[in-house]
Amino acid sequence: GAGVSQSPSNKVTEKGKDVELRCDPISGHTALYWYRQSLGQGLEFLIYFQGNSAPDKSGLPSDRFSAERTGGSVSTLTIQRTQQEDSAVYLCASSSIAVRDSPRITDTQYFGPGTRLTVL
């Protein structure tokens, strides 16, 4: 079946503009994660969705960052008033995962190809 897809693959924007990044998870996966990888760094957690709700937004670096998920499927990460330090590869992952009080089905997350964001 189809894997996780992300669009656009590359985005170049000017400082101060808003950008939207899209993620289509694997069909049936209830959990969705956003990470970012800055140059020379590991993957940094941003936000987690279980269904349409986001129980953990602790990784969002500032209030310029927001994300939503609709229909338990597609998610959009929005960055307002972009800054040069926002330049990174933004990665989306999905997994089939049980709720906290149930045995975990799997923690294996499957990643999309990422969106490379460059803020000039």
Place this chain on the structure above:
Amino acid sequence: DQQVKQNSPSLSVQEGRISILNCDYTNSMFDYFLWYKKYPAEGPTFLISISSIKDKNEDGRFTVFLNKSAKHLSLHIVPSQPGDSAVYFCAASGLDRGSTLGRLYFGRGTQLTVWP
């Protein structure tokens, strides 16, 4: 604070030899560990995982070893092939009160180069 550490940014190995990639973690509540492989301009690809109830998991040329007392895991690739050249990320997750269910904590990666 980096809860998962990969202290070797790079490793170079001759084709046919064993590659050993190391990873250390600090959070004793981590109970599930994964290795991902990443090629340039692609997302990380899941390689192999291990639960904390085991100390070894094998899948073809790839074996992951877990030493809970030392909070250390390693990935062995035998024999190494040029196509294995990529960045390898170690990741961990846990069910402690402070963690999101399934949220992964990543190391910074090790660039493996396998030369002919």
